[in-house]
Amino acid sequence: MKKSFKQDIIQFLKSENREINLQNILYSFANSSIQCVLLIRLRSYFLQNKYTLVLSKITGWILERFYSTSIFTTDIGAGLLIPHPLCVVINAKSIGENCTILQGCTIGLLSTSDPQKPIIGNEVYLGAGAKILGPIKVGDGSTVGANAVVLSDIPENAVAVGIPARTLSKK
Ligand SMILES: CC(C)(COP(=O)(O)OP(=O)(O)OC[C@H]1O[C@@H](n2cnc3c(N)ncnc32)[C@H](O)[C@@H]1OP(=O)(O)O)[C@@H](O)C(=O)NCCC(=O)NCCS
Numbered sequence: 001m002k003k004s005f006k007q008d009i010i011q012f013l014k015s016e017n018r019e020i021n022l023q024n025i026l027y028s029f030a031n032s033s034i035q036c037v038l039l040i041r042l043r044s045y046f047l048q049n050k051y052t053l054v055l056s057k058i059t060g061w062i063l064e065r066f067y068s069t070s071i072f073t074t075d076i077g078a079g080l081l082i083p084h085p086l087c088v089v090i091n092a093k094s095i096g097e098n099c100t101i102l103q104g105c106t107i108g109l110l111s112t113s114d115p116q117k118p119i120i121g122n123e124v125y126l127g128a129g130a131k132i133l134g135p136i137k138v139g140d141g142s143t144v145g146a147n148a149v150v151l152s153d154i155p156e157n158a159v160a161v162g163i164p165a166r167t168l169s170k171k
Pocket of ligand 1: 159
């Protein structure tokens with residue numbers, strides 16, 4: 001958890017074009033983006049141990065109440081960035097490293113009758129309001145456009161937009 005969170009801070013500072021130094025690291029804790037990701041890391045950690053389930057509920061409640069973020073995924077790679085933690089729901093099977101999730105994104109089930117969850121690769125960028133639904137895979141290095149609804153696999157390094165999402169091009 002420590003290692004992942006260290007990388008989360010590095011990603012955050014990079015996104016803000018700030019140097020990685022002690023002052024900026026301390027500064028980052030005043031930002032809701034880092035606060036939210038720290039709570040996500042804690043919740044994931046607590047969820048994995050049956051003796052800390054109550055703590056996972058408490059962190060989950062804080063995330064929903066103060067950051068309007070719901071999270072049920074424990075397998076999240078290092079370098080997670082949520083620049084504006086507003087209305088974000090994360091119920092993926094797994095999320096790779098260095099992914100960016102913008103406000104209003106939902107990653108989850110296509111229907112309550114099918115429990116299969118999406119898999120998000122490494123270095124994926126999910127634009128504002130993107131919805132990633134069902135047993136699909138978003139390939140490494142892909143970008144999903146704002147408000148896209150993704151219902152099928154996205155290849156690696158692709159850009160996908162629209163409802164339902166279509167692949168525009170390879171980067
Ligand atoms: C997906 C995205 C990265 C594409 O950027 P791009 O590769 O430069 O694509 P272009 O702007 O050249 O557009 C290519 C085509 O896709 C369409 N398109 C682009 N973004 C779209 C979107 N979000 N939804 C629907 N269509 C979109 C364009 O209209 C264009 O269509 P056309 O070829 O029929 O004219 C970008 O449009 C996007 O949505 N970024 C997310 C930004 C975001 O979430 N910002 C929030 C900041 S707080």
